Amino acid sequence: MTDPFRRIAPIVRLAPAKLNLTLAVTGRRLSGYHELHSVMVELDLADRLSLAPSAAGRDSLHTTGFDPGPPAENLVLLAISEARQAVGRGWAAPAGSAGAAPALAARLEKRIPVAAGLAGGSSDAAAAIDGALEAWGAELGPDERLRLALRLGSDVPFFLAGGVALVEGRGERVTRLPPVGGTAPGVLLVTPDVQLSTKDVFAAYAAGPNRGLGGSTHLASDHLAGELRSGLASRDLVLRAGVLAAANDLLGPATAILPQLVPFRRGLARVLGRPIGQSGSGPTCWVLYPSETDAAAAAETVRTAVADGRLGSESGSHPFIAATTIRSALIRSTTEEPSA
Ligand code: C5P
Numbered sequence: 001m002t003d004p005f006r007r008i009a010p011i012v013r014l015a016p017a018k019l020n021l022t023l024a025v026t027g028r029r030l031s032g033y034h035e036l037h038s039v040m041v042e043l044d045l046a047d048r049l050s051l052a053p054s055a056a057g058r059d060s061l062h063t064t065g066f067d068p069g070p071p072a073e074n075l076v077l078l079a080i081s082e083a084r085q086a087v088g089r090g091w092a093a094p095a096g097s098a099g100a101a102p103a104l105a106a107r108l109e110k111r112i113p114v115a116a117g118l119a120g121g122s123s124d125a126a127a128a129i130d131g132a133l134e135a136w137g138a139e140l141g142p143d144e145r146l147r148l149a150l151r152l153g154s155d156v157p158f159f160l161a162g163g164v165a166l167v168e169g170r171g172e173r174v175t176r177l178p179p180v181g182g183t184a185p186g187v188l189l190v191t192p193d194v195q196l197s198t199k200d201v202f203a204a205y206a207a208g209p210n211r212g213l214g215g216s217t218h219l220a221s222d223h224l225a226g227e228l229r230s231g232l233a234s235r236d237l238v239l240r241a242g243v244l245a246a247a248n249d250l251l252g253p254a255t256a257i258l259p260q261l262v263p264f265r266r267g268l269a270r271v272l273g274r275p276i277g278q279s280g281s282g283p284t285c286w287v288l289y290p291s292e293t294d295a296a297a298a299a300e301t302v303r304t305a306v307a308d309g310r311l312g313s314e315s316g317s318h319p320f321i322a323a324t325t326i327r328s329a330l331i332r333s334t335t336e337e338p339s340a
Pocket of ligand 1: 032033034035036152153154155169170171198199200202203
């Protein structure tokens, strides 16, 4: 009998975390979505997704690591299902089989904290689209991929392009930028053990006093995009950390929801003596270093501060602490970019 899969071996995709170096809110659409201007970078910290034929005849998901919540609500299963619909009759069923593209068994190793402003779930979704298409031997045009990605979430289109990019609109306009030059900058991530819903943070922005005042953040974001376009060296990016750390319009709304983020960030700044940024809607804090080795040393400093009680939360829960780098090259096999 003909195997309905073109490939037998599991298909493996890395789903990297993202960091917003800047995030300016520049407007609001009638739909309620906000217009953004954000420089986003992929990190080496990544989830790992593998897809194989499902013996059960229906899509399934098994996760390890951070708990992403109920499988039925997971973007990986949603992405596979939406991709199957998008492929539709375009899936060339081998002789002897019929119907929709076959069921997949997904295994997801969650190494990226959940609801942390690192877009792990969106990255998983992008990886699932890409992996499922490969498993089925199916293709979608760049525009169709983009539409599919956007149906799954505003951050998903960025991961179809990956690397370093300027992200505009609701998230659908993704313009690739040149990678940061020289040694890949080190990034220390510190995520307090609390979760923030993106929806809630944008709602707090819309209700807050600063809506529509994002002028200086937009300027900083535009400036960084321009510098990257003309070639920005790693050491110069690290020198700009002070400006970038302030260039996030969701900083205020995130702390309006979780006021404990203020003393946490202050404590971190005291321990490290460096500017502390927030990725996306938070609560993850980022700190830039000249190399991953420097970031790893800083991670140890933070672990010690948590252990001896100089840094932490009242509940005694421990933050996620990781040293990583801004990804210097695309490791996934995706070559298509959305033609937004
Ligand atoms: O697109 P996604 O489902 O990830 O967005 C979650 C929520 O965040 C949206 O329902 C919306 O309320 C808010 N959002 C926004 N503007 C964006 C992206 C997200 O208001 N550009």
